[in-house]
Amino acid sequence: MILVTGVSGALGGLILDGLSALDDLEVVAGTRSSDGTTARRVDFDEPATLAEGFQGVDVLVFVSAGYAEDDVVLARHGAVADAAASAGVRHVIYTSLAGSGDLMTIALPHRWTETRLAAAPFDVTILRNGLYAEGVPVDLAAQSAGPAAETGVFTAALGAGRVSVVARQDLADVAVRVAAETQRDLTADGSSRHSHKTYELEGVTAIGGVDIAEALANGLGRPVEYRTLSLSETRTALDGSPLEPYQITHTLSLFANTNAGLLEAHASDLPTLLPTAPRPIHDLIVKAVEAASR
Ligand SMILES: NC(=O)c1ccc[n+]([C@@H]2O[C@H](COP(=O)([O-])OP(=O)(O)OC[C@H]3O[C@@H](n4cnc5c(N)ncnc54)[C@H](OP(=O)(O)O)[C@@H]3O)[C@@H](O)[C@H]2O)c1
Structure with missing residues (x-):
């Protein structure tokens, strides 16, 4: 089962739509504002929702929740890593920031999160998203x-x-591909072709x-x-x-x-990951x- 976080947001919503169109996959939506029927309640600021929300999840598409001061974002993202490990999630796909943004102030929580995830017991794929054209x-x-x-x-x-810059839909298309292939790989032989990969989606x-x-x-x-x-x-x-x-x-x-x-x-993995x-x-x-x- 794949769970996508932040589905009321622009990127999470597009990823959920793309995955939901694939008939062979079980896909669950995660959002802070769930009514508990069509989606699971997943609020990074409330770790109890994560313990429950991540139950039975193989592949977690972890959409960053960066709109806050850094200390808040670090606490949020650390809570996701802890809860995913405790719930036995097998693979986390994190939407990070492209390498060209290394010296931007928003890079700090992204790079911290990448390091935090790398130390966790599950497999990880980092999608280093370029800046949105819509921004x-x-x-x-x-x-x-x-x-x-x-x-x-x-x-x-x-x-x-x-x-x-990159169209948000292109980033969603890559996330859908990576999440779908990962879930299928896990089902087939237990390891994903995307494990331990960092993709620069400039x-x-x-x-x-x-x-x-x-x-x-x-x-x-x-x-x-x-x-x-x-x-x-x-x-x-x-x-x-x-x-x-x-x-x-x-x-x-x-x-x-x-x-x-x-x-x-000056270089990007985007063209090779898009159809x-x-x-x-x-x-x-x-x-x-x-x-x-x-
Ligand atoms: N690459 C870029 O140019 C760029 C630009 C801006 C932001 N970003 C990053 O990319 C992320 C996704 O972008 P977007 O365009 O989809 O942003 P968005 O439309 O503002 O959506 C962000 C979503 O994050 C989720 N979120 C916020 N606080 C959360 C929390 N405490 N726990 C769980 N989820 C929380 C919310 O979804 P729910 O209400 O459904 O939980 C929210 O709708 C942003 O959050 C930010 O970290 C990237």
């Missing part, structure tokens, strides 16, 4: 559609850097400020010029936003890493701009 490029473009339509200018603290398309301006221009039907903001200007703007303090830290870190050119990846080419990113951005400007 920086799509969100930034959608949020900027109104101002860019008016001023013809797109501003963001990306400097001259680019971010390699995006194969890098997007920078000029690319977002170009997508805005296409979506809006008018010229749009990119101008970078400084990190200091961005910090001031974010300080007045409704974001949580830890989100401001992570956002500035993302921009700083982009400025430093660190988020442009077809990775989804095109520019289309996603232009569609988001069109939707935002309707």
Whole structure:
């Protein structure tokens, strides 16, 4: 049996949908908000739900729950590792962060979790997910559609850097493949071809400020010029936003890493793990701009 955590979230939901479409597998949903009938209650902040929720599970698709301060995330992820070991889970597939993000602030809990899982008694596969296309490029473009339509200018603290991004659905497709093959391998001969593997699922398309301006221009039907903001200007703007303090830290870190050119990846396991080419990113951005400007 496969259990997927965080199924009300975007990634967990897509993984659950993909696995549920495969007739030969028993798949169970895990979520904090379960009514106990269609899904199991799995809340990393409440270890008692994990002891019960992981019963009978062979393969756990452990979707990171990173929206919190680091100490909270470490406690959550440590609780998952402990509970999976106690419940006799045979294989854990963890959705981590791609190597290009090593110096981002969000890397700390991911790398800690990878180490914690490696010391556990079950087999592990690490899916080092690239940054979502639906994050920086799509969100930034959608949020900027109104101002860019008016001023013809797109501003963001990306400097001259680019971010390699991947469609969330591609990451879900890889997780589905790895989880399905692992469950089938365990049933057939007890070990998985994906055991002890770390897959770098970096995006194969890098997007920078000029690319977002170009997508805005296409979506809006008018010229749009990119101008970078400084990190200091961005910090001031974010300080007045409704974001949580830890989100401001992570956002500035993302921009700083982009400025430093660190988020442009040069190799990826994504194309070999997907059945077809990775989804095109520019289309996603232009569609988001069109939707935002309707
Ligand atoms: N690669 C990237 O660019 C990127 C960007 C942002 C975040 N991430 C990471 O990837 C994860 C999945 O991304 P996403 O797009 O699916 O995020 P999302 O749509 O915000 O979903 C996150 C899900 O995490 C689950 N969760 C939160 N707290 C939890 C807890 N205490 N115990 C168990 N589950 C908990 C929730 O699902 P339930 O309510 O169903 O339990 C929530 O819906 C995020 O949580 C974050 O760690 C990656």
